[in-house]
Amino acid sequence: MLKIVPDPPLLASIxxxxxxxxxxxxxxxxxxxxxxxxxxxxxxxxxxxxxLTMATLHELDSARSLLEQALAHAQPRD
Structure with missing residues (x-):
């Protein structure tokens, strides 16, 4: 029988x-x-x-700063 729902991750750190x-x-x-x-x-x-290209650059810079904030929160703390 095929399993429809996948198993949850073993460890949160993974x-x-x-x-x-x-x-x-x-x-x-x-x-x-x-x-x-x-x-x-x-x-x-x-x-x-x-x-339009300048607007794109502005949006990319904004997305990158938000990404750096998310990455800082995602890094494991010892």
Missing amino acids: SLHILEDLLVQLSEHLLCAHSIAHQAIQLDPRPPGHH
Whole structure:
């Protein structure tokens, strides 16, 4: 018989490390997206695309700061 509901994690610390790894990976993706948007501004500095790219950079910076706060809370305390 197939099991529909998965077993819960064995240890909370294991799931905490998985969460931390996911947050670090997300941070790396945000950094890459920020670099791409910055390069787009340098390649085409004219409006109207420039304004949208600057707004994107602002949102990426905001998301990155929120991510760093989440990562600080997810790190295990000894």
